[in-house]
Amino acid sequence: MSAKTIFKKIIDGDIKANVVYEDDLCLAFHDVSPQAPIHVLLIPKKEVVNVADLTAQDEALAGHLLLTVNKVAEKLGISNGYRVVANCGLDGGQSVDHLHLHILAGRPLTWPPG
Ligand code: AMP
Secondary structure (H helix, E strand, O other), X not given: OOOOOHHHHHHOOOOOOOEEEEOOOEEEEEOOOOOOOEEEEEEEOOOOOOHHHOOHHHHHXXXXXXXXXXXXXXXXXXXXXXXXXXXXXXXXXXXXOOOOEEEEEOOOOOOOOO
């Protein structure tokens, strides 16, 4: 069996995270290395590597994650907009192999990203 990712360890309670939202299917917590005044990660509790690893069976889960982004934004009091990012694979700059949506807010974000 492959080693647990850092996010699986957070889901299992092996390591602590600063959790802002949790339900049966997903968990949101502050990023340890924030790239904006608000930087939260939203992850499914199911072990899915990234967007490319989602299958038709994950349709409801993927929809739930997107709808939860807005719930988290409301909970954090984000009123001026936010950016949702899912880094996928090597060229996408993914460093943790467990699907996560970055929710970034609190300053104007430039485009294009690096
Ligand atoms: P990515 O580079 O898209 O895979 O994003 C992984 C993110 O996880 C990075 O922004 C890291 O700062 C963040 N991260 C890594 N370990 C932790 C942790 N223990 N708690 C919270 N965020 C973490």
